Amino acid sequence: MMTLLGPPTNEEWEEGFKRMKRMSIEPKPKASGDTEKVETAIGRLLPGTTSPVATSLIRQLIQWNPACRPTVREALKHLYFQSNAPNVINDNGVECDPKHDTG
Numbered sequence: 001m002m003t004l005l006g007p008p009t010n011e012e013w014e015e016g017f018k019r020m021k022r023m024s025i026e027p028k029p030k031a032s033g034d035t036e037k038v039e040t041a042i043g044r045l046l047p048g049t050t051s052p053v054a055t056s057l058i059r060q061l062i063q064w065n066p067a068c069r070p071t072v073r074e075a076l077k078h079l080y081f082q083s084n085a086p087n088v089i090n091d092n093g094v095e096c097d098p099k100h101d102t103g
Contacts, residue, residue: 001062004041013065053080 007025010017020026042055057080063069070078
């Protein structure tokens with residue numbers, strides 16, 4: 001996550017920031033445009049067939065501060081899991097409905 005998101009700031013996750021200090025990891029200040037860099041990095045890691053809706057869910061799930069991540073209930077209400085969500089292509093190249101994909 002450090003490579004993808006950069007180190008957490010004190011504002012993002014105070015406890016994680018303190019842990020980094022205790023481990024002698026010096027956090028670097030985030031530059032403007034870092035949000036766009038994270039979105040681009042996520043896009044590079046996922047298959048090209050990944051929908052923007054799926055990317056949005058992943059971005060919400062990988063926040064540094066666990067308290068800021070959606071709960072399971074909240075995540076399941078995400079558009080990705082709704083019946084009108086666009087179909088995606090799974091790893092086998094087969095179009096599927098994410099709600100019914102068994103892998």
